[in-house]
Amino acid sequence: MSESTARRHGLEPFLASAESAAQARVEIRVVSNRGFLNLRLDQGDGAAVKDTTQVLGQPLPLASNTCTAGDHRVYWLGPDEWLIETGADRAARLVSELSEALARYHAALNDVSGGHVALCVSGIDARTVLAKGCTLDLHPREFGPGQCARTGLAKAVVVLAAIDDAPTCTVIVGRSFSDYLCRWLAHAARPHGVHFSMVRET
Amino acid sequence: MNTAPRRWRTSAHGFNAMLLIECPWCGPRAETEFSYGGEAGIVRPPDPDALSDAEWADYLFNRANPRGAHRELWNHTHGCRRWFAVERDTVTNQIQRSYTLDGTAPEPGTGSGTASKLTAESDTTSRIGSGG
Numbered sequence: 001m002s003e004s005t006a007r008r009h010g011l012e013p014f015l016a017s018a019e020s021a022a023q024a025r026v027e028i029r030v031v032s033n034r035g036f037l038n039l040r041l042d043q044g045d046g047a048a049v050k051d052t053t054q055v056l057g058q059p060l061p062l063a064s065n066t067c068t069a070g071d072h073r074v075y076w077l078g079p080d081e082w083l084i085e086t087g088a089d090r091a092a093r094l095v096s097e098l099s100e101a102l103a104r105y106h107a108a109l110n111d112v113s114g115g116h117v118a119l120c121v122s123g124i125d126a127r128t129v130l131a132k133g134c135t136l137d138l139h140p141r142e143f144g145p146g147q148c149a150r151t152g153l154a155k156a157v158v159v160l161a162a163i164d165d166a167p168t169c170t171v172i173v174g175r176s177f178s179d180y181l182c183r184w185l186a187h188a189a190r191p192h193g194v195h196f197s198m199v200r201e202t
Numbered sequence: 203m204n205t206a207p208r209r210w211r212t213s214a215h216g217f218n219a220m221l222l223i224e225c226p227w228c229g230p231r232a233e234t235e236f237s238y239g240g241e242a243g244i245v246r247p248p249d250p251d252a253l254s255d256a257e258w259a260d261y262l263f264n265r266a267n268p269r270g271a272h273r274e275l276w277n278h279t280h281g282c283r284r285w286f287a288v289e290r291d292t293v294t295n296q297i298q299r300s301y302t303l304d305g306t307a308p309e310p311g312t313g314s315g316t317a318s319k320l321t322a323e324s325d326t327t328s329r330i331g332s333g334g
Contacts, residue, residue: 081283151280151281
């Protein structure tokens with residue numbers, strides 16, 4: 001993690017005072033280099049959905065509040081809107097491939113990588129901490145792996161997704177909110193012991 | 203703290219409970235995720251020039267403001283960002299049902315707006331985008 005990245009995210013104070021990873025019951029990783037694409041598409045258009053699925057190599061989640069994982073991670077945001085999360089180095093190629101496949105349909109694809117930050121919240125108390133700022137029922141019975149929701153977390157609009165039973169949750173937030181949300185998370189997680197880190201994933 | 207006189211408070215529970223609104227696409231969500239869009243079913247006159255000032259003012263400003271059942275527009279701002287209509291009782295705050303503006307209901311959990319047709323008359327989408 002570079003110092004300038006930590007400064008840009010306003011994370012320096014958290015990194016300095018963080019617990020060691022072994023003691024922490026909540027682990028927050030700021031994933032700084034993910035690619036995000038916003039896809040608008042009429043899901044009633046079967047051919048367009050099929051072509052998108054082919055390019056992505058994984059199904060477009062058509063059921064509400066679900067996401068699919070594969071080469072990329074695709075989140076359902078609305079009946080005609082999806083967020084595609086992928087590696088930063090793969091985003092540009094995916095944009096050109098998808099644009100080509102969708103050229104003959106009524107669809108919109110936008111690279112919104114610069115506007116989003118992914119936070120990976122894991123550890124035994126992860127759900128408890130997230131529940132402090134979220135009105136959804138985050139019990140695994142109601143919000144298990146494979147489910148996602150665009151909702152409010154501490155008044156910020158986020159895409160919240162349950163990834164696995166660890167439990168690991170992904171919080172995707174607007175970049176301009178990431179400083180605020182990290183501060184809120186650090187405060188909310190303090191009683192549980194929190195370890196902050198910054199990672200670059202490929 | 204709610205400083206309104208007790209007789210003004212509309213909640214049946216004696217306190218202002220948050221509404222739990224059922225988004226036709228996302229399911230039940232807290233009121234804080236939504237924006238209110240005013241009375242539903244108001245149709246923009248097809249030929250505004252043909253209207254008298256009184257009729258135009260009636261379309262622009264006058265609302266039913268009923269005591270009891272009320273059909274109103276809500277937008278799921280922090281979720282799927284869709285407009286839909288809700289039937290709410292303004293006295294008890296009980297929500298009878300919510301439905302999409304084209305009169306169709308998504309199959310539960312599919313996110314698809316093409317399934318079963320509701321019997322209620324469809325609300326127009328003509329006011330959408332005009333603020334609210």
